[in-house]
Amino acid sequence: MKTETAVMERFVQIIQNNEELSNPLHNRLQVYRDMVHSRFVETIENIYPILTTVLGNAMMHNFIREFIAIGAKTPFIVKMAEEFGNFLRHHPKLKSTLFLEDLLWLEYGELDLLSRDFKDIQAQLDWKKRYRLSSSALVRNVSYRVHAGEFESSCASSVLLYYHFDEKRVYFEEITPFALQLIELLERMTLERSIMVLAKKYELDAEILRESVEQLVVKWCHQRVLIKFTEV
Amino acid sequence: MKNIDGCGIGLRREFLEDFSALKKKPDWIEITPENWIFTPHRYRDTFEQIMDSLPVIAHGVSLSIGSPEAIDKSFLGDIKTFLDRYRIQHYSEHLSFSTLGGMQMYELLPLPMTRAMVIHIGDKVKQVQDFLQRPLILENASYYLAPYNEMREIDFINEIAEYADTTLLLDVNNVYVNGTNHGFDPDDYIKQIPPSRVAYMHIAGHLEYPDEVLLLDTHGEAISKKVWKLLERTLKKINAPVMIERDNNIPPLKELMGEYKKLSKIVAKRGAK
Structure with missing residues (x-):
């Protein structure tokens, strides 16, 4: 040979x-x-x-x-x-x-x-649970506002990519630094505790914050962006 | 071949949904495992429903049986897992190489046709078969130049099949393309293949370069009249299942099913179906 x-x-x-x-x-x-x-x-x-x-x-x-x-x-x-x-x-x-x-x-x-395969798991809102980013979603920090087209001025922002289970396509969404912090906190602590930490950090009323966070987490669960920590 | 009879078609993502909705499906299908090993969520349900409903042959593209290096066991492991998962018994690959020194070319490159290569491939076929616990069916590939040959293509193929005691996937279009490009008679070539060695056959389209005597095996055009005629003559000698292979420039399924109907009629005429 x-x-x-x-x-x-x-x-x-x-x-x-x-x-x-x-x-x-x-x-x-x-x-x-x-x-x-x-x-x-x-x-x-x-x-x-x-x-x-x-x-x-x-x-x-x-x-x-x-x-x-x-x-x-x-x-x-x-x-x-x-x-x-x-x-x-x-x-x-x-x-x-x-x-x-x-x-x-x-x-x-x-x-x-x-290209990936996923189990279609839709998590429910549970204040006593931790959540994590599912394998059908990706997130990345960027230093500009994508939707506003402000590519030259430096500004913290994040981009969320997620697979839409019904439409079978990928969506792109810009999320705030606050939303990203929430995702990061939810990996380490319960939803309840995450709200307390964020309320303290941003000097906000925890009850008011609770309402907007609830909407966000419910939306992410519906999109299968977040799953409960123990779910694979 | 067990469970494989009559006529088939190569399943492609481009028409997966339309295929699933077909009332009268082909007798069997061929799939490329490399394209389905990581079956995405968006195709999974439809793909699995099709896989459950029809006999299937897996036709690989990345094994690179002629490469000088050893078989990539990790890759072969992925193939085996896939074949086992869908209970696919029949696996075919090309007599060519696409990898060298770990570098992938993603094209079927021509092999030196020598005695040493016959033994090299024959031994690797045995290794693959042992690993997969299934026979490996080898396809005559098209080639545009012969880099270093001691023997004719037909002898090379027959000797490998004999040495490895395996069967062949006879691509009738490739015989026609190679015959035209390298100046041999396709009918004479087919006559020299022992019919019992042929597991199944492909028929496909090619592209003709008008400026020179060169046919390109694109598998991306409609099947030419001359290839249909060659198939008719081949079927008089070889009684094996046949399928339409379309890899590029995928048309609507309706168009492919038109070719499938034509194929079915030709096969029915020989009385093999």
Whole structure:
């Protein structure tokens, strides 16, 4: 198998790199190079459509060529997009690209949630229970107001992605720092106790706070964003 | 093949719901396990209902049986779990490679057709079969260049099947594409395959490059007249189940079912159904 291995290695090397081929229009090696490139492009651009628009097709295709040369590791093509995202995160040419990390998270997050399987568990409101983010939801801090389009002034905000069980699609929602803190607290303490902590921190009346928190938690339970701590 | 008879179709996500609603379904279906191993919530109920109602063959794309390295046991473990979960007995893969040194190309790349490769693949087939506790069916893949050959494609395939004592998935379109691209007679090729080695067959479409003598096995076009004719002649020699494989440019299910009806008529004519 020594010769065979050497032939296969050289073949893959030609596909992966951009060395000039003789008579490229009629060179069958070019057919393979194009096929592999198209396969990566189709998958990546489907998963990162906004990022592709932001970077432009030409630049995106160059990054994809570089990525092919390094090589994807997963046998599952849909998971390759995650490896590509990590490749871009560490690419020196993209160090100063604004919002790159957030865009990668948002676009891959949507695919990730659409690719997962979940148990459809709807939690009920219970003041004596702890809650946690379900596997059908993702949350991330950002430093600007997404909906207001205020991308230049620094402002704490968070983005919630969740899978809608009835519509079978992923929704995006901007949430306040207060809402994010509530999610974080609920992982560590009961709903009752979380309200007390927040009321103290923001110097608010606990009874008034209770009403608005109740609405929020009921909504999140309905959306399956939150589940009770013991539920899997 | 146990439970697999008549005509089938490749199940695709693009028409999953429409397929589920079909009153008269195909005799059996083929699915790509890599696309369903992590069955998402949005497809799960429909997918499982279909899987419960029809005989199924799993047709993989990422095994890379011809790679020089050892079989990826972790990947194979995922495949086995999936096959066991849905009680799928039949698993086929391509005679090609798509991985080298752990790097994935996600395309079916051509193998050097040599005696050493016959033994290498034959031994790996046995390992896969032992691991999966099922036979591995091997498909003749299309190729656009032959990087290093000691033997003809037909001898390469027959020798692997013989050495590993396994069966073949005969892709009639691939025979036609390869015959045109590499200058051999597809009928002569098919004549040399022992009929008893053929577990089932694929029929699919290809793309013709008008500027040069090159057919691309896109599996993304309607089946050409010449491939239909080749199938008719093949069926006179080989009595095996046949299915329509469409991987790209997926049309509405109605269009595919039109091809399926045509296939059923052809198969019925030979009296095998």
